[in-house]
Amino acid sequence: MSEGPWILGLSCSHNASACLLHGDHIVAAIQDERLLRYKRQRTSARFIRYCVNYCLGAAAIQPRDLNLIVCSSILGSSDRDVDDIWLNDYIRAAYFKVPLLTITHHLAHAVSAFATSGFRDAATLVIDGSGTRFECLTDDEQAVVLNDDARAGDWEWLSYYESHDTVLRPVFKQVLHPHTFDQDGLEHFGSIGHMYAAVADLLFGDFLDAPGKVMGLAPYGTATFPVDQWLTVEDGGLVRFSPEGLREAKRRCRDERDLPARADVAASVQRATEYALINIVHKIRAMSASTNLCYAGGVALNSVANELLVRQSGFEQVYIFPAAEDSGVSVGAAYYGLWQLEHHNTRQRVRHDAMGRIYDGGRIDRAISSTPAVSVRRSSNIASDVARLLCHGEVVGWFDGRSELGPRALGQRTILYDPRRSDGKEILNRRVKHREMFRPFAPVILRDHAQDWFDVAPEEQDSPFMLRVWTFLGSKATLVPAVAHVDNTARVQTITRDVQPLLFDVLSAFFAETGVPLLLNTSYNVAGEPIVETPEDALFCLMSTGIDCCIFDDRIVRKQEGFKSLLDLRPRISAKAIMADLPVVAGCVMASADDAAVAPSPWQDALIPFEPSAMWHVRDAVRSRSGSGSRMAYGLVQTEWGDVAVLIPEQYFRLLTKIDGICDGHALLDTTCGWSEKWLLTALAGLYRASLIRFSCASLSATEGKSTD
Ligand SMILES: [Fe+2]
Incomplete structure (x- = not known):
């Protein structure tokens, strides 16, 4: 058990994040985007909350228990209050008398790399x-x-x-x-x-x-x-x-x-x-x-x-440092705080980018049992079973322990696939990722085999964070076309048993079966979505894509026979409230006949989350972009990390007004005009990620009450 002060590091930027240290040990570090399911979530010092709640929750402590907060902010808003962490109603540093330091952005980046x-x-x-x-x-x-x-x-x-x-x-x-x-x-x-x-x-x-x-x-x-x-x-x-x-x-x-x-x-x-x-x-x-x-x-x-x-x-x-971009700034801020309090450095190399919190077996089982239309099987030898599934061409979702902080999926929240398939890229893109075909997929390889496959010296064959690119030896690339880039290279992750034992065993089993010690390893998400964080996120990604199965420890979870898409399920609204600004004219609230009419979102089709107390700032921003008289719609939703407000674009608002908890997706498609099946699937997935809706099985009699809560 670690000892020492509790130190919270914060990065307030377009990659807002928090890192909690206990002494020199990283208890948890996370980006807001993973929790709010919105990529590049921007959060200012006054409103940063969810990633803080996540980190403190991992240690079961409260803001009052912190010994020091160190904040690095680069948002540089014209409204100085927005950048003032003393005004943060959740952290309440002044009330709890928690000391507070600020640190410049590059210094925090530098400390993150040197301290680890x-x-x-x-x-x-x-x-x-x-x-x-x-x-x-x-x-x-x-x-x-x-x-x-x-x-x-x-x-x-x-x-x-x-x-x-x-x-x-x-x-x-x-x-x-x-x-x-x-x-x-x-x-x-x-x-x-x-x-x-x-x-x-x-x-x-x-x-x-x-x-x-x-x-x-x-x-x-x-x-x-x-x-x-x-x-x-x-x-x-x-x-x-x-x-x-x-x-x-x-x-x-x-x-x-x-x-x-x-x-x-x-x-x-x-x-x-x-x-x-x-x-x-x-x-x-x-x-x-x-x-x-x-x-x-x-x-x-x-x-x-x-x-x-x-x-x-x-x-x-x-x-x-694996979280080299701004998510890692919170780690640097936290270690800078440790240096000020304790005057010593860790001298320990970070060898594993796994800084999220633990989800125990009970939590995983609850997530599975509350997901509609899935089945689960326990395996007595998960490593060899997964290797066999991969050999059979299955797309495998892999959820293992604490999530990565940086932008790379490094075997904690990862999709695995057989690299030997010449159509591997095309299959993964069609079924899950929807990326441009010129973009390569990366391999994960047993570290001690790296020099047999790549032009790299034995003493240099460490690439645990997928931050290096190596050239394949000879004709090796032809054996693994799904992970070989056009120039005969690959962005490689190496793994060892002491750091990632379960994935190491899967790779070893695959190697024993095929003679190939590497697998395709790509992030567990779809294009435009942050990498999954919770078991529920991983299960939803399974349900909404062509992933064949998802592995949680010894559990193999699949869609039930006959399930085809989210349209087979019944969406219901789970938001606490959904509101549309109504104008006041001559002292009266104008509730028009068409209450669904709100202004198109100035941020196109994005469901944008924000801290509820930032409402006035968001409203000002919307009106400065789309006109002072425009009406905006927003929802208030409950998440594990706190209540969240969500700015709702016009089309999504219209869809929400059609959802009654009875119709399944097919019925919604029949009763509405102008929505393509593709758009409806995308919109339902977006509303789910924003916590505005949940799904139940369409068959009321068989699975009443079973939902993705
Ligand atoms: Fe930066």
């Missing part, structure tokens, strides 16, 4: 899109900014710290000016993260989630743009960016169907990223007294660039 590296000393590098504003940096950090024109309003995006025990000394830092656009609407970016995101936005219309797609597309193309069209690196390490690369990319990508041209753009920006990273790291190597490198920040998820860094940086050891 096990190193006594290291050079620590952080690269992302943007972090803390220049005027909010400490004097020490401002003093090492390389840009001679840095000013208030700029954002840090690259930082290098010399790290020793509990001291991180800033050595150099680079900031960027806020985005500007030229007369052609062309974005002038100022960081590697924003450069990559600008290309992701150009190619896929999504700057936050699509950078991974750019990396996946790059090997299909050729880097035909000169690097200096994107950036140059000066002798002192200062990176200067040029908009010419993006201008040229825009010109070449006028035709959306011209995949080769788009792939060339992806390859070009990837090469520029690698060039800058290697140049910067070589400069750091020349300056650092340490032979160890720690690395974090969103750009550290670029596993292709990481591989170059591991092989060419000149550092003897390289450690990359």
